[in-house]
């Protein structure tokens with residue numbers, strides 16, 4: 001059984017690391033760079049809305065940082081994911097394979113595309129989509145017809161797969177990509193939490209046909225609200241920009257639109273904030289990895305397991321996570337830490353158990369359920 005002393009020591013350790021006796025949040029943004037300067041410049045220019053130099057510069061710098069050809073910034077991560085699905089050709093009633101252990105946005109985005117999620121189990125060590133479970137599902141349900149994958153059980157087309165990199169840790173994305181390519185299933189990577197995370201030296205979000213990253217206020221860097229689509233496909237990038245700006249055909253004064261688009265473009269003022277934050281990313285990552293190393297040392301030989309870098313990955317350690325032996329110990333820890341002003345939070349409730357998605361097809365979800373009962377996030381802000 002978890003000793004109260006261990007919980008007390010953990011609280012003391014976290015308080016010492018964050019050097020405060022006040023409330024410690026899970027993740028808060030910091031603005032110590034050019035944020036105010038760029039935002040003031042943006043306001044002075046009057047170009048605060050959907051076009052402007054900060055949008056252009058932010059997109060170029062993001063593409064460079066991530067190592068992709070194109071980056072298209074959007075209003076948030078959720079609509080980036082939605083657009084990503086439409087861009088690869090997901091249509092109404094198609095199925096999208098995803099993981100049940102994720103933030104609700106992943107599954108909501110699938111629904112916005114009028115597609116149906118199918119839940120595949122995760123791996124215990126990565127907390128991300130399991131290639132083994134994916135292969136098993138496709139062995140049993142997948143059937144190729146005219147070069148496209150169909151689900152024998154539902155009769156529907158399986159058009160895409162949306163794996164997610166949990167807390168900035170990589171799932172086995174190369175194995176997933178190989179399986180999906182055998183079935184002609186496109187990958188739209190939910191790398192919302194993974195800016196600055198790498199798998200085999202390649203930035204997460206750049207493995208699929210298209211990837212999405214979030215800049216929400218609680219992520220590793222923020223634009224207030226925002227997201228980005230990343231891709232190496234220039235045509236797809238062009239279409240992304242088109243669809244995200246109401247599908248407006250460029251013209252100096254006429255309103256011409258050639259399909260149904262969205263108002264998903266990131267405003268210039270958010271991009272100004274983003275550009276200033278992006279400049280500090282190397283420092284943010286360095287500090288986050290330092291904190292993670294300290295946590296790792298602290299939790300060595302303790303009753304909980306700290307989620308460290310796995311083989312082949314370099315994590316941004318967006319949210320540090322620990323694994324408890326069981327549900328009761330997890331709950332005791334959550335209660336004691338939150339009651340003493342140190343914010344901790346359990347991993348998400350499985351989306352597949354929520355009323356809106358409980359009727360969707362799913363594989364055996366033992367690993368996801370096992371993690372749901374045991375994983376807790378601990379304070380992770382950049383200091």
Ligand SMILES: *Cc1c(COP(=O)(O)O)cnc(C)c1O
Nearest residue numbers: 076077078103105106192214216
């Ligand atoms: C944050 C997040 C999103 C959505 O991003 P928003 O910018 O908040 O819309 C999507 N998926 C995951 C896994 C996330 O953590």
